[in-house]
Amino acid sequence: MGRPIIGITSELDAARWGDWIREAVVSPVSYTRAVARAGGAPLVLPPVPADSVAAFIECVDGLIFAGGRDLDPALYDQQRLDETDEPEHRRDRFELTLMRAALVSGLPFLAIGRGLHVLAVARGGTLTQDLPGHRVARARYAPHDVVLAPDSILGRLLGTRVLVPAAHHQAPYSLGEGLTVTGWSPDGEITEALEVAGHRFGLGVSWHPEEGDDHRLLTALVEAASEAPAADAAPGRRADAPIDQPRKPVAAKPKAGSRR
Numbered sequence: 247m248g249r250p251i252i253g254i255t256s257e258l259d260a261a262r263w264g265d266w267i268r269e270a271v272v273s274p275v276s277y278t279r280a281v282a283r284a285g286g287a288p289l290v291l292p293p294v295p296a297d298s299v300a301a302f303i304e305c306v307d308g309l310i311f312a313g314g315r316d317l318d319p320a321l322y323d324q325q326r327l328d329e330t331d332e333p334e335h336r337r338d339r340f341e342l343t344l345m346r347a348a349l350v351s352g353l354p355f356l357a358i359g360r361g362l363h364v365l366a367v368a369r370g371g372t373l374t375q376d377l378p379g380h381r382v383a384r385a386r387y388a389p390h391d392v393v394l395a396p397d398s399i400l401g402r403l404l405g406t407r408v409l410v411p412a413a414h415h416q417a418p419y420s421l422g423e424g425l426t427v428t429g430w431s432p433d434g435e436i437t438e439a440l441e442v443a444g445h446r447f448g449l450g451v452s453w454h455p456e457e458g459d460d461h462r463l464l465t466a467l468v469e470a471a472s473e474a475p476a477a478d479a480a481p482g483r484r485a486d487a488p489i490d491q492p493r494k495p496v497a498a499k500p501k502a503g504s505r506r
């Protein structure tokens with residue numbers, strides 16, 4: 247068997263080559279390098295209309311929901327604050343549809359930074375739009391500690407406390423259907439990681455493993471993508487089939503050691 251194909255979500259933005267400035271599909275090369283180093287074949291997915299999602303789900307073995315600008319707060323029934331980025335509606339629509347399809351199909355995925363927020367909102371959760379003082383500076387990764395639940399996938403992979411590169415100023419606040427908090431800030435006040443209950447590899451993290459020297463998380467994604475799908479992973483469901491509507495989110499601001 248060849249390398250598993252790992253789809254990586256991307257941004258639409260202006261880019262320059264030669265004398266040309268045009269709208270382009272943009273993806274930091276750190277994602278493709280990290281996937282290749284972990285043994286996968288990276289494939290950048292443009293934020294196209296949602297009717298392409300089913301085809302993407304069929305042709306990839308795993309997904310990375312990449313970092314980027316903030317989600318539109320209207321998607322979780324909030325008004326946009328001054329600290330929140332201008333939304334990119336095309337990417338928001340595409341990634342929410344792709345995430346819901348990955349959840350239905352059982353496709354392994356790793357949701358990074360913004361991707362963690364896509365996961366939360368896709369399941370009916372909400373976000374804290376701004377965490378004062380949590381981001382040291384824009385456009386720069388800074389190391390900080392994260393506490394992980396020892397009985398989680400992340401805890402078994404990385405241990406119960408890790409130093410990670412991060413650059414986020416938002417975090418999940420209330421949880422949607424089927425999500426478990428498995429990572430916190432050391433004071434227990436900020437959700438730093440989520441896992442999907444019953445999913446063979448459905449993880450969301452606030453930090454950026456593709457920017458660091460610890461390859462274990464990307465390697466675990468590629469290994470999960472190399473395995474045959476579980477027999478009970480949404481049998482008979484099409485990748486574009488609608489998922490059940492999530493129940494009303496429950497407030498989630500867990501302390502370290504909580505297992506919500």
